[in-house]
Structure formats: C-alpha cells, structure tokens
Amino acid sequence: MRAFIIRGLMQSLIVLWVVLLIVFLMLHMTGDPADVLMPEEATMEEVAEFNKEMGFDKPIYVQYFNFLFGHEKNLGVLRGDFGDSYYHNVPAMGLVTERIPATVILAVVALLVGLVIAIPAGILSAVFRKTWIDHFSSVLSMAGQSIPNFWLGLMLIILFSEILGWLPTSGYREAKSIVLPALAAGLYATARIMRMMRSTLLEVMAQDFVNTARSKGVSEALVIGRHALKNAAIPVVTIIGLELGGLLSGTVVIEVVFAWPGVGWLVVESINANDYPVVQAAVALLSFMFVGVNLAVDILYAWLDPRISYS
Amino acid sequence: MATDNTINAGASSKIDQEMDDRGPSELQLAWRELLKRPPALFGVFVIITAILWALVPGLFSPHDPLLQDLERYLKPPGFVDAAGNTYWLGTDQLGRDIVSRIIWGSRVSLSVGFAAVFVSGSIGIGLGLIAGYFGGKVDAVISRIVDAVLAIPFVLLAISIIAILGASLQNIVLAIALRTWTVYTRVVRGEVFALKESDMVTAARASGCGTLRIMLIYLLPNAFSSCIVVATIYLGRMIIIESSFSFLGMGVPPPTPTWGGMLAEGRGFLDTAWWLTLFPGVALTVTVLGVNLLGDWLRDVLDPRMKRLDD
Numbered sequence: 001m002r003a004f005i006i007r008g009l010m011q012s013l014i015v016l017w018v019v020l021l022i023v024f025l026m027l028h029m030t031g032d033p034a035d036v037l038m039p040e041e042a043t044m045e046e047v048a049e050f051n052k053e054m055g056f057d058k059p060i061y062v063q064y065f066n067f068l069f070g071h072e073k074n075l076g077v078l079r080g081d082f083g084d085s086y087y088h089n090v091p092a093m094g095l096v097t098e099r100i101p102a103t104v105i106l107a108v109v110a111l112l113v114g115l116v117i118a119i120p121a122g123i124l125s126a127v128f129r130k131t132w133i134d135h136f137s138s139v140l141s142m143a144g145q146s147i148p149n150f151w152l153g154l155m156l157i158i159l160f161s162e163i164l165g166w167l168p169t170s171g172y173r174e175a176k177s178i179v180l181p182a183l184a185a186g187l188y189a190t191a192r193i194m195r196m197m198r199s200t201l202l203e204v205m206a207q208d209f210v211n212t213a214r215s216k217g218v219s220e221a222l223v224i225g226r227h228a229l230k231n232a233a234i235p236v237v238t239i240i241g242l243e244l245g246g247l248l249s250g251t252v253v254i255e256v257v258f259a260w261p262g263v264g265w266l267v268v269e270s271i272n273a274n275d276y277p278v279v280q281a282a283v284a285l286l287s288f289m290f291v292g293v294n295l296a297v298d299i300l301y302a303w304l305d306p307r308i309s310y311s
Numbered sequence: 312m313a314t315d316n317t318i319n320a321g322a323s324s325k326i327d328q329e330m331d332d333r334g335p336s337e338l339q340l341a342w343r344e345l346l347k348r349p350p351a352l353f354g355v356f357v358i359i360t361a362i363l364w365a366l367v368p369g370l371f372s373p374h375d376p377l378l379q380d381l382e383r384y385l386k387p388p389g390f391v392d393a394a395g396n397t398y399w400l401g402t403d404q405l406g407r408d409i410v411s412r413i414i415w416g417s418r419v420s421l422s423v424g425f426a427a428v429f430v431s432g433s434i435g436i437g438l439g440l441i442a443g444y445f446g447g448k449v450d451a452v453i454s455r456i457v458d459a460v461l462a463i464p465f466v467l468l469a470i471s472i473i474a475i476l477g478a479s480l481q482n483i484v485l486a487i488a489l490r491t492w493t494v495y496t497r498v499v500r501g502e503v504f505a506l507k508e509s510d511m512v513t514a515a516r517a518s519g520c521g522t523l524r525i526m527l528i529y530l531l532p533n534a535f536s537s538c539i540v541v542a543t544i545y546l547g548r549m550i551i552i553e554s555s556f557s558f559l560g561m562g563v564p565p566p567t568p569t570w571g572g573m574l575a576e577g578r579g580f581l582d583t584a585w586w587l588t589l590f591p592g593v594a595l596t597v598t599v600l601g602v603n604l605l606g607d608w609l610r611d612v613l614d615p616r617m618k619r620l621d622d
Contacts (some may be wrong), residue, residue: 012460279471
C-alpha cells in the first residue's frame, strides 16, 4: 500500500511539473510575450523597456529557472509566488486563494444535489429495469448529457428569478443564491453518476453470489441493499470522486452566468484584463487541487477494493 | 487519414458490388436497423438538417443574419414589420432576425465540432496504433502522456490558450483537440493490443507485410468502428464546448453569428426578452441530443462490447 501511494505521488508530481511548464510557456506561445501583454500601439523602445523590466530579454532557460525558483524579490512559483497581479498590484496567488472557497462550495453542493437525484434514480432504474421508471430516468440522463449547463442556468434564471421571483439571479451572500448555480453545474455529473449507478448495479445483480442469496430465500430488498449495493459502491465512489475533480475546475461558465465569485470567474475577468499572473496562478492552483482529488480517489479505490494489486 | 479512407472506400465498394448479387448490402441493413429505432432516426434527421444549414445557410435563412435595424430591435416572436416581413422567432437587441442567426450560427458549431473530432481523432488514433503495436517502453511513454493530459484542468487551460493565441476557428479547434485525442488513443491502444497477436496479423507478418501496412490495413479497420462510436459521442461534447467558449467571448468573434455568442448577448435581456436566450439554446440542445441519440445507437450496433448491460 505504501509503495502504491508513493508511486501515485510521484506520478502526480510529474503531472504538476508538466502543468507548470505549460503555465510558464503560456505567455511564450505567440513567440513574444510582449505581443500578448503590451498594447498594439506600443513603440519599439517601450517594448524593449518592458521586456527588460519583466526579464523577457533573458534566455528562455534563465526565465524558466527564475519562474520556478524566483529572482530578486520574487520567491518563484515553487514557493507559491506567481508575481503581482498587473491590474490589482497585489500578489496573484492571494487573489486566487481568496476565490477558492466559493468554487469549492459550489462544486460540493452541486455534487450533493447530483447524488441526491442520481443514486436513488440509478438504483430504481436498475431494479425496475425496462419499466417506465427506467425509461423515464434514461430520458433524464440523455437530456442531462445533451443540455449545455450554462444554457440550463440561463433558463433557470428566467423561470425561477424573472417569472416566479423565488430565487436570486446572482450573488453569494444568501444561502438560497446557491440553489440555481448548483442545479445547473451538477446536471452533467448527475446524468453520469445515474448511468454508472444503474449499469454497475445491473452488472452486480447478474452475478452468482446474488443468485445464491436469492435462492437461499433472502428477500429482494435485502439482496439489493446488502449484497448488490455494497459491491456496486466501488465504481460509483470512483466516478463520484472524478466528477468532484471535474466540477472543481469545470464550473467556469456557470460562475460567469451567476456572477459566482469563484476562481473560474476570476480567470475569465483576468483574461479579459490581460492579467496573466492571476491566470497562471489560478490554472496552477486548480490543477494542484484536481490532481490531489484524483490521487485521493485512486488511493480510496485501492483501499475499498482488496483485489487491486499495489505493485 | 486520407489514404486510409480511400483504401476503405475502395474495399467496401468492391464488397458492395459482390453483395448486390447476394442480398442487401451492409448499408441497406444499417438503414433497416435504423428504421427500427425512432430516436436514432430523429438523430439522423437533426444532423442532416444541421449540416444542410451549415453548408447552404442562404437557402434556409429568411433574412440577412447581420442586417441591423434599430426600428425593430427586441421584437417578440412572430413580429411583422411594415414591409410585411415576418420574424418568426423575433429580433435581437440590434434588430437582427433570430431565425437567420440560428441557421447561420450552425456553421461555427458544426465546423468546430467536426474539425475537432477529425484533428483529435487523427492524432489519437495514430498514437494509439503506435502504443498498442509496439507496446513496452513506447506504450509506457504514450500512456503516461495520456494520464498527464487527463489530469490537467481542461477548460481553464483551453480558454487561457485561446485568449493568448487569439480567438480563431483554428485555435479553438487546436485548444479542444489538445485534450480529446487521449480518448481515441486509449480506445485504439486497447483494440490493437487484443488484435496484434491474432492469426490474421501473424499471417500478414509472415507473408512479408511491413509494419505500416499491418497497422493501416489490418489493425486500423478493426479498431475503426469503436472510433466512430467515440467520435459521435464526442462530437456532441465538442459542440457544447465550442458554444461555451463563444459564450465566454473566447469563440469566433462577432459579428459572425454563433449559438454561444447569441446566448451571451441575450444574457443581458433575460428579464425583458427571453426569446434571445431560449431559441439558440434549443437549437444547440436539439443538435447535441440528435448527435447523442445517433451515438447511442451506433454504439449498440457497431460495438456490442461497449454496450454491456446499458440497455
């Protein structure tokens, strides 16, 4: 088990290194960072001055070294310093960490809403396979995978905020303002978890030990509750973990629709303001969380299922 | 890719000729199968309509999608102007006809969708063939790259890249393909692993076939049906991703009509003009739904292994 965890950690570190490399190269993708950062009407002298000030005139490997380990006042990204925001003139990392709680709350609530719908619906459609319950939930899951979540968000605003006036269109302060963004953000995860719950449960219920239990006279409720569900839990737990990772970094558009003050909205604002230190810090930090959640899921999976070999 | 297609097309037309003497061709059989499944038939209808819209929008569009007229801004569906023109789905904040903009908007959605599928498919299938055929270290390296790419928060990275490189059709496709090739690599790698020890491949090798020939003529066609299924399922997702980029202002820039862009413009009028956001979203959802329904059917027909207990 320890070797398994160490190997997972090593792999995660490599992934994070790749992410940091991409984040570093971001500004160099057009060939010249000044293209991206300076206004078009800047003179040659201004560009040269800017490049010198930012260190863009140095060889690229020196820039990369400085980016990782810092130089002069900058501590380097390995110590969490992505430089100051061009726009707000405060450390970029601080701006991002301020927004993390909102994103995490939205992702967790969206996942909880999804689970409350998806788990019972998945179980019911497996148990009542090929009845109207099953057909109805498969229509729901098909819809969930076809409706773009941000459009659903807009429609929810029109219905519940503009027409019925029950819920606020945006904001963060009241508890009820999370209802609409969570519903919209959780849509896709709900559909996927529902499908997974159903197909895993069907697979387990076709196995011998379930038949054995049935033939021993165990009641159907107990067969499903005790024997089948326990064994269906592992893949479902895995996909729940993966969906959480996806939600943490994937609610960008929903945050914009509902003016939800999370990292995604910050990134869109910063891109529009050409504020790249903030964008770099946000992509790096969210990757860090995303990789962390994935690693935790892997370990949890290995721990839940004794058949997984750790070697 | 192009050469494989011509090889396949050549081979299948020969088969078609032979089949004519023997009974219904595969295409005829597929059509009969399709008639048995109304949702998939609906999907085919939707996709053909959307493709026609995208190819010759001028034939279907009742008005000029770019023609502004502030005399008729924000008119509700069914509005008839002084000259007797009807605006079936109303007009937007600049007086442009919504029906026409939806029809022209299919261009961007479909071209990004198909191009992204083609680019990611080409890269992914190629790497999958290599990883599966050579195995060992080559496979290990490719598989680790796939793992790393999958662990990077995709949406954030993609919008940052588009923001830096500039929003053009080409860059959007590139940003999307950066991630989605991995799916094809995984599928093809698995198929090739299973096939490469088969008698067919051994016989081909014994009769002196080169590596490339074995890959293209023996392995690729056998992995192709899974790829078609994956491509169809991902086409829907690509279309949603493109629309969310357009919604965030990172898509093909205005005045080119895009469904996501129309939703972004309509967002400012949720309280007064619901038709601005309802109709483009319906077009988007119905298109994706059509693609998904067709994908579900293709999966059942072409790839029974992927079906498992899903139906």
